[in-house]
Amino acid sequence: MKVSISRVKLFKACRRAYWLKYVQGLEPVxxxxxxxxxxxxxxLIETLxxxxxxxxxxxxxxxxxxxxxxYQKYIYPQFAMRVVEEWFEYPLNxxxxxxxxxxxxxxxxxxxxxKTTGSPIGEDYEYSLQWDEQILAYMLATGARKMWxxxxxxxxxxxxxxxxQEEFFQRMVDWYDEDTDSKIRLLQISRxxxxxxxxxxxxxxxxxxxxxxxxxxxxxxxxxNPQHCMTWGRRCEYSPVCLTYNPDKDxxxxxxxxxxxxxxxxxxxx
Numbered sequence: 001m002k003v004s005i006s007r008v009k010l011f012k013a014c015r016r017a018y019w020l021k022y023v024q025g026l027e028p029v030x031x032x033x034x035x036x037x038x039x040x041x042x043x044l045i046e047t048l049x050x051x052x053x054x055x056x057x058x059x060x061x062x063x064x065x066x067x068x069x070x071y072q073k074y075i076y077p078q079f080a081m082r083v084v085e086e087w088f089e090y091p092l093n094x095x096x097x098x099x100x101x102x103x104x105x106x107x108x109x110x111x112x113x114x115k116t117t118g119s120p121i122g123e124d125y126e127y128s129l130q131w132d133e134q135i136l137a138y139m140l141a142t143g144a145r146k147m148w149x150x151x152x153x154x155x156x157x158x159x160x161x162x163x164x165q166e167e168f169f170q171r172m173v174d175w176y177d178e179d180t181d182s183k184i185r186l187l188q189i190s191r192x193x194x195x196x197x198x199x200x201x202x203x204x205x206x207x208x209x210x211x212x213x214x215x216x217x218x219x220x221x222x223x224x225n226p227q228h229c230m231t232w233g234r235r236c237e238y239s240p241v242c243l244t245y246n247p248d249k250d251x252x253x254x255x256x257x258x259x260x261x262x263x264x265x266x267x268x269x270x
Contacts, residue, residue: 005137019222025257044068066172090141
C-alpha cells in the first residue's frame with residue numbers, strides 16, 4: 001500500500017472524508033481558494049529558485065506574487081537550495097510505502113518546507129509545529145533531522161475603489177515591511193532519532209488500521225468527525241455529500257476516480 005502523509009492525516013482527522021476521497025475516489029471539481037493560493041505561491045517560489053527572479057510571472061500583481069516578493073526579500077537570502085522539489089518513496093515494510101514530495105533541500109543538507117497561513121505567525125503557530133507529522137514524515141524518508149520551515153501570511157488588505165491593480169499590489173508588498181515577524185518567518189526545526197522512530201511506529205499502526213478498514217468495506221466504520229467539518233475556517237470539501245452520499249449517483253461537485261480505491265487494495269494484515 002502506498003500512502004502519503006496527507007492521506008494519513010485525513011484518515012486521523014475524519015474517516016468519512018477519507019472514505020469519500022480514497023475509497024470512493026471522489027475529487028472536488030473546484031479547489032478551495034486557500035488551496036489555490038498555496039499552490040500558486042509554491043509555483044512562484046519554485047520559479048524564484050530556478051531562475052533567481054520573479055520577473056514576467058503570469059500571476060502579476062496578484063496577492064500570491066506579493067507574498068513571493070516578500071519571500072524574496074526576507075527569506076531567500078538566508079539559505080541556498082541545491083534541490084527544488086524532491087519526490088520520495090520510503091519503504092515502511094515489505095508491503096507499505098510512504099510517498100511524498102519535499103519542497104526542497106538546502107545546500108547545508110537541511111530539508112525545506114514552505115507554508116502559507118491566514119493568521120498572524122506567533123507562538124501558537126510555532127507550538128503547532130511540534131505536532132506536525134509532515135515534518136516527521138519527511139525526516140523519516142530522508143534521514144535528515146533538521147528543517148528550514150518558511151511561513152508566509154496571506155495579505156489581509158482590500159483594494160480601494162480609486163486604486164489601480166499596480167498600486168494595490170505595491171501596498172500589499174509594503175504591508176510585509178511592518179510587523180514583519182508576524183507575517184513572514186523562517187524557523188529552524190530539529191527532531192531526534194527517538195522522535196522519528198516513535199513516529200514510524202505510530203505510522204505503521206495507522207497504516208495497518210487503514211488497510212483493515214478498507215478491506216472490511218463497512219461504511220459505518222468510516223464515521224464522520226464533526227470537529228473536522230470547519231477545519232481551517234472553511235467547510236470540508238466533502239460536506240455536500242457527507243451524510244447523503246449514494247455511490248450509484250453522479251454529483252456535479254465531484255469527479256470520480258474509479259482506479260483510486262483499487263490501487264490501494266488490502267493485501268495481508270501484518
